[in-house]
Amino acid sequence: MQITSVRDRRVKKLVDDPTRTSVKGLSQLEVRKISAMIGAIDVMTHPLQLLAVPSWKAHELIPGQPGKWSLTVTANFRLTFHVDLDEQEVHLLDYEDYH
Numbered sequence: 001m002q003i004t005s006v007r008d009r010r011v012k013k014l015v016d017d018p019t020r021t022s023v024k025g026l027s028q029l030e031v032r033k034i035s036a037m038i039g040a041i042d043v044m045t046h047p048l049q050l051l052a053v054p055s056w057k058a059h060e061l062i063p064g065q066p067g068k069w070s071l072t073v074t075a076n077f078r079l080t081f082h083v084d085l086d087e088q089e090v091h092l093l094d095y096e097d098y099h
Helices: 009-016 028-043 047-052
Strands: 068-072 077-084 089-097
Touching (some): 028 047, 028 089
Antiparallel strands (some): 068 077, 077 089
């Protein structure tokens, strides 16, 4: 799926340059995990395919926000995004503190 918009500037740097190995404000572990997640989002055709990596704990944020998905990066932080299946696009990719 094509990523059409990114909210977090740090994640935007990783979307724009997938070969980056460091981003100010993110640990090396976060950079590696987020980069892997972005790669998976790029090639997926349906968000349920993200369930293939159990440690990411992929789930849709239902019922409050249908179409919005979450992936676990660290204990407190999630990569969240909206999926438009008809257009095969991902919108509003963000890195959020859940606590």
